[in-house]
Amino acid sequence: QYNTPEVDKLYQDDAVWIITSSFIIFTMHSGFGLLESGSVSAKDEVNIMVKNVVDVVFGGLSYWSVGYGLSYGDYEPICNWFIGFGRFFYDPTRDQMNVNEEGWSYAAFLFELSLATTASTIVSGAVAERAKLKSYILLGCLVILIQALPAHWVWDKRGFFYKLGVVDFAGCSAVHMVGGIIGLIATVYLKPRRKRFDEDSVHQMSSPTNALLGTFLLWWGWFGINAGSVWGITGGRWRLGARAAVATIMSSIGGGATSIVISFYKTKKLQVNLLINGILSSIVSITALCAVSRPWHALIIGSVSAAFSISVLPLLDRWQIDDPVGVVPIHLTSSIWGMIAVGIFCERDKSIASATNDNAGLLYSWSFNLLGIQLLCTLTILVYSATMGLLVLFCISKSPLGLRVTDYEEQIGADVIEHGLAGTNVARYVVEKPLSTRT
Amino acid sequence: QYNTPEVDKLYQDDAVWIITSSFIIFTMHSGFGLLESGSVSAKDEVNIMVKNVVDVVFGGLSYWSVGYGLSYGDYEPICNWFIGFGRFFYDPTRDQMNVNEEGWSYAAFLFELSLATTASTIVSGAVAERAKLKSYILLGCLVILIQALPAHWVWDKRGFFYKLGVVDFAGCSAVHMVGGIIGLIATVYLKPRRKRFDEDSVHQMSSPTNALLGTFLLWWGWFGINAGSVWGITGGRWRLGARAAVATIMSSIGGGATSIVISFYKTKKLQVNLLINGILSSIVSITALCAVSRPWHALIIGSVSAAFSISVLPLLDRWQIDDPVGVVPIHLTSSIWGMIAVGIFCERDKSIASATNDNAGLLYSWSFNLLGIQLLCTLTILVYSATMGLLVLFCISKSPLGLRVTDYEEQIGADVIEHGLAGTNVARYVVEKPLSTRT
Amino acid sequence: QYNTPEVDKLYQDDAVWIITSSFIIFTMHSGFGLLESGSVSAKDEVNIMVKNVVDVVFGGLSYWSVGYGLSYGDYEPICNWFIGFGRFFYDPTRDQMNVNEEGWSYAAFLFELSLATTASTIVSGAVAERAKLKSYILLGCLVILIQALPAHWVWDKRGFFYKLGVVDFAGCSAVHMVGGIIGLIATVYLKPRRKRFDEDSVHQMSSPTNALLGTFLLWWGWFGINAGSVWGITGGRWRLGARAAVATIMSSIGGGATSIVISFYKTKKLQVNLLINGILSSIVSITALCAVSRPWHALIIGSVSAAFSISVLPLLDRWQIDDPVGVVPIHLTSSIWGMIAVGIFCERDKSIASATNDNAGLLYSWSFNLLGIQLLCTLTILVYSATMGLLVLFCISKSPLGLRVTDYEEQIGADVIEHGLAGTNVARYVVEKPLSTRT
Incomplete structure (x- = not known):
């Protein structure tokens, strides 16, 4: 039941790393909340903060009870390369006898939970200002379950993309692409x-x-997602964590600079939304490769991602796709590019070859092998998530709950309709009127 | 004077854990400040932020000079089961010769300081919008000293509840209950x-x-309070830290879900203040048991706590107790329930029996022993804190300082009266008038 | 190429410490942004947030490509006591063969980058509301390069102040003094x-x-800057980190209390800007000594710093120096005092004598030696930074870019002019008018 002091120490050091990373990742909900709340119109500002709270609460409940088991359940007779099974209503103390394994299970669950709740949050931005609150709660719970399968494919040792050797350190495909494509489907579906x-x-x-x-x-x-995703610091993995952190900041430097230059060039002004899109999309794009990325890889990948992000905006406008807080440029285009970029820039680590499953990208191997795997994974996840997302949206919209608020409710705003918030918010309507009467 | 490299390493790893936890805990002052500032009316918004700054400044001064010594002083001739003595104007370099002990003393002081300053902050919410600033400063310093004794009883190895075997990992009784009951007394006293x-x-x-x-x-x-309260990671304690972190998020999931369901059921809307009360009260309720709580324990404890919190609100209204930012539901009812819950759900740890002083709750031992200890501790701290709080409030209100602002000052607001802030704030009055003229 | 497990462990533990510290330091950009954004008038509120984003983006680019090399480049034929050379467009994987060294290089670069980007941010406050955005971007990049040399002198093992034995743990001279003096020059230059x-x-x-x-x-x-600046936790350095953290909070307690007392005494009110100046200037003043400071040292140093800060404000007013967010009191006076304070209060560490280069201050050695070194460093950096700052400002203002916005642009505000932000911001103008028409 007990292990040697040396093994104890490995568990300790690795667990502390992912626990601390989880703490950092949870702070991102404040970030998502504020970004979305500041980006929508004032009449829905509080509602979107509440939706971000709800993502942790009901998303967490959904993940603990079912989602985690679908991703990482280990009940052998059932779980396979497609789906996990077991660990439902997860209770590590029940499931693990060894104390080190028990502790590790708690830490790993915490980390996975922190990551999973961000996936449904992405969708909250796409449906902002027009999804009913109760329907959104249901949608969030279901997105967590949809997302559980790609996580199984990419990160679980039984998953088929994992076995194929796909490289996605920090959720480029299994978090951002899933959230991004469902967000796109949802915003089109909602009109x-x-x-x-x-x-x-x-x-x-x-x-x-x-x-x-x-x-x-x-x-x-x-930093918590990307550096935490090396899953520990022992065996020299702290070095990959350091590289992931540097890649994170370098990609954002590239993406930020690119978006600023484009914004000045095209509009003579520095558009705040272009800047935000540029920075965040560049970080999304580096999540797949971060732990083995060189600074200049990250700089290029981030820059290209920002350029893609910004060029997709006129298309959304032309096709009349309303994307209130930039889910498509921030999460979708950048995650597709991020997965492809791995196939180009991925380099074998000089010491931990398993970090990239002993694969290398086009630039370092002149082989299209890894690129092919990355593309296959991308395509599969896109098709799967879009289909499932559409199915879920269809079912909710046909259910008694309904999906979209009425025109009247939308005009008044969710802060009043869903939360009964008058007061300061009522005052703001006066302020808005001279603007909105023109429309 | 020096220790072996192995012992050095233990000190290093444990100290880094509580130092990092302290850093996280200090960020909570931003949270308290914003929560209170956003919850009061606009005329007192800045004042309450300043009060949260003052809590760290004067509360910290009070704790460093006297409070820490009353809790953890080790001057043997005087300190006993009731009170600590020594370590006043704390200077670890002076008090410790051994370098490891010196470092540990700094780390421990930092952690205790970060925790203690949150206790007086709780009271700031209760007296919001009507306590004079100077009186509040004095009150904050005294609350720190009042709180020092319960901390001694529960956490110091000489304390009598510690010796009795009470289980309170992260300040349920010694921080939240003290702050909550003084807050209730203060808000009643202030009218x-x-x-x-x-x-x-x-x-x-x-x-x-x-x-x-x-x-x-x-x-x-x-996460910093609950995970940090296992006081280190060596000897397998990182596992308790991981469990505490999972318990924290699971209790908030329970509390959040419960408050959302109740809010929808009772009012057809999702009331923001019910949501906030539900989440925060559930986390308070798990602070006592966190390190040995299973996920489903935390879920239940948090849910029950949120239900209690929400059911106490109509009572406050009926008794005309004005609790501006929810000190009673968030800190008082939940800390009482949290201490009782330990007596029910506490389970012996499979490896570190001392974590619960080798005690178990009703559910795992069919003994009322631990429940009795928890109740005795709860009752003692409630009576002690209420008495001391009342005494302090009485003295301040009868002193030349006075306690409550005049009716005129309250109408104008503390932002103008105490801080001379016109400008944007003056503008907001215009905005508020259509609402407040009705009153 | 590989090291022993013991050495691996040292690298791992130290690297994790500075990586985590870097994560914390990056969060300070949120703080700078909000402090500046909340302190300027509403018409420039968003612009100053954008400038804080730009500091990381272009400042980071400038530091990665050139600045880091000027500080810590190790190309032996060129680098000397005055300037570093090499490591341009930094790529640790290319520059280091040993895996531990590679990992450490990533971690160290991340830490230095996080620190360097704060230096240019300081200047953003000084030029608030009247510098053109494009010119500011250029200025920020150049400040990073100006700052690279003092960092080399003070922290690189080849630097001449380093060899002289100067004590500056966390950037008192090499970050705050550089930023503070350039800020002063810039605000005078801009009028x-x-x-x-x-x-x-x-x-x-x-x-x-x-x-x-x-x-x-x-x-x-x-906490991240000061505790992180001990550069690791092994060899007992965690103890210095703990001391640095306690010193940080104690100095802010001293500075906060002093500024509150002065504010009440002089104005009968608690002025928010005096409080902010008092707290932040006290923390700046302790950055030089933090790791070997006793609590009461920090309390005194912070208190004196706050007193200096507040007494400089009437002088700025009399000389009609417009310092929108308090760069002079927060960063300049306090960094000068902080460097001097080392010469007075510095004590030899009982175990790690090299922490203070085996030097002690006036109080513990009755020798003026260290005080002399600190003063020499202070004077040199002031003269150098002022000269370089003036040169850069002159060049930019004479370039086609220009430096100061037109009177019309200033009246309308940078939010509209530079970012095209109407909407809620337009509404605020209505609110401000009754105030600004009087001027």
Whole structure:
């Protein structure tokens, strides 16, 4: 039942790393909340913060009871390369006899939970200002379950992409791509906000300051995801954590600089939303490769991701796809590019070859093998998530709950309708009127 | 003077854990400040942020000079089961010769300081919008000293509840119950805010967004308190830290879900203040048991705590007790329930029996022993803190300082009166008028 | 190529410490952003947040490509006591063969980068509300390069102040003094904001709440700088980290208490800006000595620093120096005092004599030696940074870019001019008018 002091020490050091990383990752909910709250119009500002709270609460409940088991359940007769089974209503003390394994199970669950709850949060941005609160709660719980399978495929040792040797350290495909594509499907399904594409409509941000503060919080929180995703520090893995952290900041430097240059070039001004899209999309794009990325890899990958992000915006406008807080540029295009970038820039680690499953990308192996695996994984997850997302949205919208608020409710705003918040918020309507009457 | 490398390593690893936890705990002051600032009316928004700064400054001064010594002083001729003595104006370099002990003393002082300053902060919420600033400063310093004794009883190895075998890992009784009961006494003593219980009074929140952001910050900061309270990671204690962290998030999931369901059921809306009360009260309730709690324990304890919290609100209203930021539901009812819950759910740890002083609760031992100890501790601390709080409030209110602001000052607001802040704040009055003229 | 497990462990433990510290330090950009954004008038609130983003993006680019090499480059034929050379466009994987050294290089670069980007941020406050955005971007990049040399002198093992035995643990001279003096030069060079010193001008803060929240964030972030600056935890250095953390909080207690007492004494009110100046300046003043400071040293040093800070404010007013967010009191006076304080209070560490280069201050050695070194370093850095800052400002202002916005642009505000942000911000103008029409 007990292990040697040396083994105890390995468990201790690795567990402390992922526990601390989880703490950091949870702070990202503050960031998501503020970014979304500051980006929507003032009448829905509080509602979107509440939705971010709900993501942790009901998303967490959904993950603890079922989702975690679908990803990492180990009940041998059932679990396979496609799906996990077991560990439902997870209770590590029950499931593990060895004390080190018990402790590790708690730490690992905490880390996975912190990561999973961010996936449903992504969708909250896409449906902002027009999804009913109760329907959103249900949607969030189901997104957690949809996301559980890609996590199994990519990260569980039984998963088929894991066995194929896919490289995705920190959730580029299994978190951001899933959230991004479901977000896109949801925003198309829900249709745009009222008068969003009218000729003289005005785009309102309730608070650009809060949106930028949220961006900052996400930026720093991402160190927890990327550095934490090396799953420990022993056996020299701390070095991969350090590399992941440097890659995170370098990619954001690339993405930020690119978006600033493009914004100045195209509009003569520094557009706040382009800046936010540029920075966050660049960090998403490096999540797949981060732990083995060189600084200049990250700089290039982040820059390209920001360029993609910004060029997708006019397309969304032309196709009248209303994406209130930039889910498509931040999570979708960048995660697709991030997965592809691995196939190009991935380099074998000089000491821990297993970090990249002994694979290398085009640039370092002149082989299209890894690129192919990455593309297959990307395509599979896109098709799977889109299908499941559409199915779930269809079912909810046809259920008695319904999906979209009425035109009247949308006009009044969710802060009043869903939360009964008058007071300061009522006052803000006066302020908004001279703007919105023109629309 | 020097120890072996092995012992050095133990000190190093444990100290780093509590130092890092302290850093996290200090961030909770941002959370308290924002939650309180967003929950009061706009005319006192800045004042309450300043009070949270003051808590660290003067509370810290009070703790360093006297409070820490009353809790953990080790001057043998005087200190006993009731009170500590020594270590006043604490200077570890002077008090410890051994370098490891010196370092550990610094780390331990930092951790205790971070915890103690949160106790006086709790009271700041209870007296919001009507206590004079100077009187509040004095009150804060004295609360720190009041709180020093329960900390001695529960956590110091000489303390009588410690010897009795009470289980309170992270300040359920010694921090939250002390703060909660003094807060209740203070808010009753101060009487409600003007026109608070008038027929057509309007409850204003200066910023629900900020209140929710503050809730988020507290939520993540609590990982530092609960995981840090295992006092290190060596000897397998990292496992208890991991369990404490999972218990923290699971209890908040339970509390959040419960409060959302109750809110929808009772009001058809998701009330923001019920959500905040539910989440924070559930985390308070798990502080006592966290390190040995299973996920489902935490889920139940948190859910019950949220239910208690929400059911106490109508009582406060009926008795015309004005509790501006929810000190009673968040800190008082939940800490009482949290201490009792230990007596029910506490399980012996399979490896570190001393974690629960070799005690187990009703469910795992069919003995009322631990429950009795928990109840005795609860009752003693309630009676002691209420008495001391009342004494202190009486003395301050009869002193030349006085306690409550004048009616005129309350109407104008502390931001102008105490801080001379016109400008944007003056502007906000215009905005508020259509609401407040009705009262 | 590989080291023994014992050496691996040392690398691992130290690297994890500075990586984690870097994560904390990066959060300070949120703090700087909010403090500055809340302190300026509402028309420039978003612009200053963007400038804080830009500091990380372009400042980071500048540091990665050139700055880091000037500080810590090790290309032997060129680098000397005055300047580093090499490591440009830094790529540790290329520059280090040994895996431990590679990992350490990533961690060290991350830490230095996090520190360096804060230096240019300081200047952003000084030029708030009147520097053109593009010019500011250029200025920020150049400040990073200016700052690279003092960092080399003080912290690189080849640097001449390092060899002289100067004591500056956490950037008192090499970060705050450089930023503070360039900020002073810049604000004088740019001239005051329009109507700032008119008879009936009104000082506006867009949001005192945000300014205080920013102060909080900086306060906690500073634990990362001060504790992280012991560069690891092995060999008993964790003890110095614990001391640095306690010194940080004790100095802020001293500075906060002093500024509150002065504010009450002089104005009968607790002025928010005096409180902010007092707390932040006291933490700056302890950065030099933190790791070997006793609690009472920190308390005194912080108190004196706050007193200096507050007494410099009337002088700035008399000389009509417009310092929008308090760069002079927070970073300049306090860093000068902090360097001098080392010469007075520095004590030899009982175990790690090299921590203070075996030097002690006046109080513990009755020798003026260390004080002399500190003064020489202070003077050199002041003269160098002022000269370089002036040169850079002159070049930018004479370039086609220009430096200061037009009177019209300043009146409209950077949020509209540089970022095209109307919407809620336009609304705020209505609110401000009754105030600003008087000026």
